[in-house]
Amino acid sequence: MSSRVLVLLLTVLLVAFPVAGQVEGEESLSTPPSVENSVAFSFPSYQLHTESTGEGLLEGVATSDGYFSLSYMPDFSIGSLTFQLDLKIKGNVTIDPFKLSFDFSDWQMPTKEEEMGSGEYSLSLFKHYTRFIRSIQYGQRYDKIYIRYGKLLGITLGDGALINGFFDRGVGVRSTRPGLDLMIDGNKMGIPNAGFEFITNDIYEPTLSAWRIFTRPLYEYTDLPTFSRMQVGLSFAMSPEREEGESAALGRKLIALDFSLPLYQWDALNLDVFANVLLQTPDVKTRQPAIAYRYGIWGHSKSIFIFNASITVPTIGYYHAEYFASDFEIRSQEELDALHVPLGTTHLDAMFSLNFARQGVYLRTKLVSDYTNGSYHNHRFLANARIDKRFLNIVSLDLSYEKLYPTTTGEGFFSGLGTLRNVVVGASAVVKVKPYTFDIGLSILFDESARSTYKLDTAVRISLL
Structure with a gap:
């Protein structure tokens, strides 16, 4: 043997x-x-x-x-x-x-x-005993039945209205977490033309739980194939309240009513236009609910490629964009306030992600901008690379790049991508090159003149075999 x-x-x-x-x-x-x-x-x-x-x-x-x-x-x-x-x-x-x-x-x-x-x-x-399990997965996302137990990686709920390209950064890169991601086609439960998805970042002590249900109410109108495949969905996401005095307000509940109309459906590609009505309830810091509407386009190529582009217009209250971003558990109140979209401002964003789940490699880019009184401002470009399994010499990796566009610089969006002004780079990695293993933590901050400030933490371990 x-x-x-x-x-x-x-x-x-x-x-x-x-x-x-x-x-x-x-x-x-x-x-x-x-x-x-x-x-x-x-x-x-x-x-x-x-x-x-x-x-x-x-x-x-x-x-x-x-x-x-x-x-x-x-x-x-x-x-x-x-x-x-x-x-x-x-x-x-x-x-x-x-x-x-x-x-x-x-x-x-x-x-x-x-x-x-x-x-x-x-x-x-x-x-x-489940502490010894990093992950168990059945099928792939968007299959008829998909179940994954483990840390949440690259999660987009529906068209991305509430959860969009989410990576669990509440724990370390090499740490695991008993999260759950579940997708079921209604036909498997005897409910045709419907579906259900549920996610939580921790089945025992969740700080994020979300679900979406959808139906195709016009499925009987087969002579109108486009409209017969229209989806009407309801999504919900929440986190528990934190104790008073903690750095960031939680406790806000998010609800989305979505209408999705397919433009193109093929075995390898699905493309839809959508419209959302969004509601955010009060939390421990914000005592007024918020309402916004959102519309755009989204699609996916099986579970490998997911993308969406949208326009969000707040109409009532104190609305937060990306309330459940990947860092929602560790961000400060100041960082949360920066996500506020004032009334009279239109929020634009686009997200593209590549998910190679079997190889444990996840890539994501995001473009964000605001539009107020005829001018665009608050541009941001973000890119993330995540490796959760050993890939070549990399045991694990969490790499992030963020480009900011303060109004004082006057940089255009695409021209600014060619400079290092107001760029933040962060990385946490474990690299194995026998006979050494390197634990690396790196952060680089470039100011408005592209002058850099570095912070590097390293640990070197010797591999005997």
Whole structure:
């Protein structure tokens, strides 16, 4: 039996039969020591027959006091199911006298408290063991049935009225999160000419939950094929309120009523025009609801290419554009206020994204501008690249580029793209070039004269194998 099969069998056994009992040295290993003065090591990756969708990554960290941790991240598929796991074993070793002990506390069943009911304890067990799952995916977005458990990456809900090209930046690049993205064609539930989508960034403690339902009310008018395929949808997105004194206001609920009319439908491309009525409820900082209407064009080529372009016109209240942007959990109140679109201003935006889910590569560009009293202003150009699986020598990557156009510069939109004035670049990456692994954090700020300010954080680890 090959070594890769043995590794997979060992994984199954560890999940199915958690180690019980006291493990030698468990008390001293309950809190991992600092990784200062540590050496990291990696073993050759395993490839799983023809069902592999990538390379499994086996990494380890060892410290000078004898603590070690092994992390195996296999990536494989079974039929339409794709798995990414993150399996960890830790322990301690001493040389004189030689002593090796393992800490299996992460694999042991959690203790059931006396006041816990069976349902609550079952949820605790599920939450405990799903920590080892980075993602599970069935199908692809826009399939008849699509389910993905894991961190949200490149999510657009419907035509993008509420959620548009969303990446979960509430956790680190290499960290996972128990999010859920679900799309179901109504025919699979016995409800023809309808559909449903649901997303949440955390099934246990969500800070974002959203859904969309749609129907085709004119489906019986087959002699008018364009109108018979018209969709009428209702979308909803929300986040819980934060405690008073926190940096950014949450708690606002977003509702969108959308009408989508297909211009072109083909197996490889769908193109629609749409109109939305948008409602934003009050939150902890904004006591007045907001209403706007939005119209534009959107489409997708299967799940790989998604795009939309729209015009949004606020009519009542204090309206925020991109309320649920990728950084909504970590932005400041000042950054939230910058998303305000005043009454009398028209907001224009366009988004293009490429999603190579099997390779873990996601690319997005966004163009934004405002129009007031016959002039365009507040231009922004944003580009993001995200790598969630090992790609060539890159283990993970989050790269962002943002070009701002203050009115004082007088730059035109396209001419400004050729300069570095008012540009912000940020990157967080893990790059592996044997025998080294580099953890890189970089931010570059260019002012109005294109003078740069750099901030660079790096950590270098040595790979023994």
